[in-house]
Amino acid sequence: MGPDDLPLVEARGLRFAFGTTEVVSDVSLTLPRGAIGVLIGANGSGKSTLIRLLAGLLRPASGHILLAGVPLASLALRERARRIAYVPQSMATVFPFTAMEVVLTGRSPYTGRFRFEKDEDEAIALAALELLDAAHLAPRPITELSGGERQMVTVARALAQQPDLLLLDEPASALDLKHRTQVARALRRLSDERGVSALMVTHDLMFLDSLADLVFAMKCGRIVSMGQPQTVLVADVLSEVYDAPVQTERSRNRTFIWSELPS
Amino acid sequence: MNHKRVVIAVLVMALVVSVLIGLCVGYRGISLEALQSDPVARAVLLRLRLPRVLMAALVGASLALVGAALQALFQNPLAEPFTLGVSGGASLGASLTIALGLGVNILGVPIIFVAAFAGAALSVLLVYRLARSGAGVMLPGALLLAGVVLNLCASACVLVIQYIADYNRALQILRWLIGSLDVVGFDLLWRMSILLLPGWLILGAYARDLHLLATGEESAASLGVDVPKTERIVFVASSLIVGVTASVGGAIGFVGLIVPHVARLLFGQDVRLLLPASFLLGATFLVLADALARVAIAPSELPVGAITALLGGPVFLLLLRRQRRYSAL
Numbered sequence: 092m093g094p095d096d097l098p099l100v101e102a103r104g105l106r107f108a109f110g111t112t113e114v115v116s117d118v119s120l121t122l123p124r125g126a127i128g129v130l131i132g133a134n135g136s137g138k139s140t141l142i143r144l145l146a147g148l149l150r151p152a153s154g155h156i157l158l159a160g161v162p163l164a165s166l167a168l169r170e171r172a173r174r175i176a177y178v179p180q181s182m183a184t185v186f187p188f189t190a191m192e193v194v195l196t197g198r199s200p201y202t203g204r205f206r207f208e209k210d211e212d213e214a215i216a217l218a219a220l221e222l223l224d225a226a227h228l229a230p231r232p233i234t235e236l237s238g239g240e241r242q243m244v245t246v247a248r249a250l251a252q253q254p255d256l257l258l259l260d261e262p263a264s265a266l267d268l269k270h271r272t273q274v275a276r277a278l279r280r281l282s283d284e285r286g287v288s289a290l291m292v293t294h295d296l297m298f299l300d301s302l303a304d305l306v307f308a309m310k311c312g313r314i315v316s317m318g319q320p321q322t323v324l325v326a327d328v329l330s331e332v333y334d335a336p337v338q339t340e341r342s343r344n345r346t347f348i349w350s351e352l353p354s
Numbered sequence: 355m356n357h358k359r360v361v362i363a364v365l366v367m368a369l370v371v372s373v374l375i376g377l378c379v380g381y382r383g384i385s386l387e388a389l390q391s392d393p394v395a396r397a398v399l400l401r402l403r404l405p406r407v408l409m410a411a412l413v414g415a416s417l418a419l420v421g422a423a424l425q426a427l428f429q430n431p432l433a434e435p436f437t438l439g440v441s442g443g444a445s446l447g448a449s450l451t452i453a454l455g456l457g458v459n460i461l462g463v464p465i466i467f468v469a470a471f472a473g474a475a476l477s478v479l480l481v482y483r484l485a486r487s488g489a490g491v492m493l494p495g496a497l498l499l500a501g502v503v504l505n506l507c508a509s510a511c512v513l514v515i516q517y518i519a520d521y522n523r524a525l526q527i528l529r530w531l532i533g534s535l536d537v538v539g540f541d542l543l544w545r546m547s548i549l550l551l552p553g554w555l556i557l558g559a560y561a562r563d564l565h566l567l568a569t570g571e572e573s574a575a576s577l578g579v580d581v582p583k584t585e586r587i588v589f590v591a592s593s594l595i596v597g598v599t600a601s602v603g604g605a606i607g608f609v610g611l612i613v614p615h616v617a618r619l620l621f622g623q624d625v626r627l628l629l630p631a632s633f634l635l636g637a638t639f640l641v642l643a644d645a646l647a648r649v650a651i652a653p654s655e656l657p658v659g660a661i662t663a664l665l666g667g668p669v670f671l672l673l674l675r676r677q678r679r680y681s682a683l
Contacts, residue, residue, distance in 0.1 A: 146576055148572060148575050148576060168579070168580055169578035170578075171578065172576065172578030173578075175576075176576065177572075177576035179570070179572050179573065179576075182569075182570055182573065183570065184429070184568070184569050184570055185429055185430065185431060186429070186431065186568050186569075186618075186623045187623060188568075188569060188623045189622075192622075192623060192624060193569055196566055196569055196573070196577060197577070199562065199566055199578065200577060202562075204559065204562055205559075205562075207626065248573075252577075
C-alpha cells in the first residue's frame, strides 16, 4: 500500500482531559483523502478539543494520530503547517493588521526565516480571498471587520496555506447565508479538484447533505454515530446528540431537520 | 521588498542626523575651528559627548526593540519593559548590588548586569504566569495589572533597601534610579555591546515568529511556530537587554512604548519591519531626548527618564483609550 492509499487522517483511541475533566474519551476516526467530514454535537461535547488534537495544537493524553500513515507528533512544526491548516472559532487580534497581511501569514510555512513573502505568495493569498468572494476586504484593517468578515479572512488564510487537510472550528458561525454557501462551495471545490480533505465543526445542519461525505456526531467526548449524512441525520441520533426533541424528514434526497418546543 | 528598504534607509539617515545634533548640542558649543586648534574641545567631543550620544543610541535602540518584541509576544500594544515591571525588576536587582557594596564602578559592572538581568528575568516570568488564565489564554488586562503590581512591589523593595543602606549607597541608588546616560570613554560601551548584541540578534532572528504571534497565539502555533520555545527565548533575550540597559541607564520608561507605536503608525503592523524600524527609531529618539535633557535647563540638565516619561505618559493614556475601543468590538 502506498501512502496515497492510506487514509489522510487516522486517529485511534484519543483521550484528552482539561485537569480532571475528560473532554475527549476514546475517540477513533478515519477521514479518507479528499473527503469532507463534518463534526456535530452539543456545546461542550468535545468537538473543538478534538479538532485541536487533530491539528496538533493539543497533545492527546493517550491514543495516536496518523497523517497519511505518519505519526502527527513526529512531523516538524513547519512541515505540519504545510499539510494541516486550522481555522479557529474566532480570531481576536489587537493589532490592526490588514486582511491581506493576515492571509499572507498563511504563506509563512513556505517562507524563509529572514524573508518576506514573494509576489507569488501575494497572488496565492489574493486567489484565496477571491475564492471566497472576499478580495474587497484585502486592504481593510482586521480590527475594523465584522465577525463574519473576519471569519472569511481566517478561512482564506487557511486556504493560502495550501494544505492537504483543513480543520475548521465553526468557520461559518457568524456568516450570512450567502457567505456560508461560499465557504461550503470553496471546500467542495478544493476537495473535488485538488483532493483536499476537510473536517469541520458546525451547528449548521443545513448544508450537510450537499457538503459532507461523512458526518461524525459527538456526545460527552465520544463519537456516538458516524457515517454518510443520511445515516447520521436521523431523528433518533440527533435527539440523543443534542438532548432535545428533533424531527427529520427525507424529501427530494435531502434531510429536513427541525425541532418542536415541547408543549 | 523595495518599500521596506526605503524605510530602513530613511531611518538610518535620521539616526545619523540625530547623532550629529547630539554631538553639537551641549553646555559648551563646539565649532569646527575649535576642534582643529583646541585639544580641550576635542576631548569634550570625543571622550564625553560622543560616548554619551552612543550610549543614548544603544539604550534607546535596545528598549524600543524589546518593547516591539514584547508587544508582539503578548499581543498587547501597551506592553513594554516599563509597564510590564521588567525594568522594575531590573532596578531591584541593581539596587541590591549597590546596597551590598558591589558597586557601579567598572569592575563591579558585570555583577550589576547579572543582578539586573536576574531581576528582569524574574519579573517577566512572574508577569507571564500571572497573566495566564486557567485555559492558557493571555488576558491583556491581567498582564498590565500584574506589571503595575510588580513595579510597585519592586519600588517598595528598593525604598526599603535605600532606607536601610548607608547614606552614601542610598544616594548612589537614588542617582542610579533617576538614570543617566553620562559616560566617560568607551570602555563601558564595549562591555555593554558585547552583552547587547546577542540579545538584539536573537530578537531579530525571531522576528517572523513574533510576527505570527502578533496575529494570535493559536494562529501562530497552527502556522508552525513553536510558541513555548519562542516565549522562552524572547524572555531571556529581552531580560538580558533590559538588565544591561537598566543597570547603566537606570529605568528609562516609555521608550519601549512610544517608539514601536510611532513605528506602527508610520510603517504598519508587520513585526518583521517593526523590529528593525523600532530599533533605529528608538536610538534616534533617545539621542534627541538626551540632547533636549542637556539643553532644556542649561547649564544644569534634566534626567532623560523625566523627558521620556513626560512624552510617554500621554501616549500611554491615548493607547489605553484606543485599546478599550478595540476590545469593545
